[in-house]
Amino acid sequence: MNHWLCAALAAHVLAWSIGHAETVREAPADPADPKVPVPETKYRSALDDYRPYEDGKLRVWREANDEAGALGGHMGQTRGRPPAPRDRAKPAAAASKQTGGAR
Numbered sequence: 155m156n157h158w159l160c161a162a163l164a165a166h167v168l169a170w171s172i173g174h175a176e177t178v179r180e181a182p183a184d185p186a187d188p189k190v191p192v193p194e195t196k197y198r199s200a201l202d203d204y205r206p207y208e209d210g211k212l213r214v215w216r217e218a219n220d221e222a223g224a225l226g227g228h229m230g231q232t233r234g235r236p237p238a239p240r241d242r243a244k245p246a247a248a249a250s251k252q253t254g255g256a257r
Contacts, residue, residue, distance in 0.1 A: 183190040
């Protein structure tokens with residue numbers, strides 16, 4: 155059993171050392187050397203895909219107002235919602251009295 159432990163430890167150390175070994179790298183080219191090949195570059199303007207702003211179609215304000223009313227308010231936010239309670243503390247206090255809430 156001891157031999158298996160030593161073999162496993164040796165395999166682990168060997169695998170770790172192979173994974174973390176330094177690789178041989180070429181020395182970087184001297185940036186001051188004019189003979190070093192340089193990849194070709196192309197200029198592309200950030201404004202190549204620019205589209206000028208266009209005003210949308212203007213409507214009569216009465217038509218826009220009537221449409222908002224038919225939708226239930228701005229973006230339909232008020233359609234089908236009950237009115238919000240004015241005092242939120244009263245329902246919580248009434249619920250704690252009914253259930254014998256924490257004191």
